[in-house]
């Protein structure tokens with residue numbers, strides 16, 4: 001969390017605790033309880049809803065319209081609102097619009113990962129990218145395909161005109177390093193342009209990357225130096 005985000009968080013918590021004690025009223029609520037539905041399929045004993053039903057008091061089951069929810073969020077987000085809670089006396093997951101409500105609350109689809117208000121890397125529709133987060137296989141496959149296509153596009157941007165085996169080496173390095181770091185391998189790129197593949201292999205060995213990626217680097221160096229395929233090395 002950076003300094004601005006830390007200060008924002010502290011301001012939020014300070015308002016939460018101090019405003020009631022000092023009898024201060026903000027221009028706009030710090031926190032909103034938004035009741036998206038009064039429906040629930042349970043009857044927990046401690047729930048006021050259960051008690052109302054038990055006593056036979058009138059209780060109307062309603063669902064908030066998505067447009068109303070969006071209107072509340074649109075009117076609140078730039079006025080000092082820090083947090084929302086999506087239930088009061090109902091089970092919000094019963095509302096068929098709940099997924100779209102949350103998407104709308106997250107401010108729409110974020111194509112790029114950004115740091116949220118408390119410093120958590122976030123992307124898509126409010127997805128937190130945390131160490132230990134689960135990545136389902138279809139998502140991992142889509143990410144791999146995207147990164148692989150990027151590596152191929154990056155390779156094509158260099159106009160290296162290599163045979164398949166050596167092309168595979170550079171695509172692998174671009175996938176692993178990204179184009180910005182790969183461009184720092186200036187001597188390697190110059191050797192390839194000069195068609196000096198043994199020298200290019202030497203440049204790969206003479207880099208920090210070679211020590212960092214272990215066997216992967218040794219294999220790629222062999223492929224570059226000897227014009228060997230990945231499979232021919234694996235089969236030995």
Ligand code: SF4
Nearest residue numbers: 040042043044047090
């Ligand atoms: S609203 Fe919540 S607490 Fe009340 S009955 Fe439903 S699940 Fe239980």
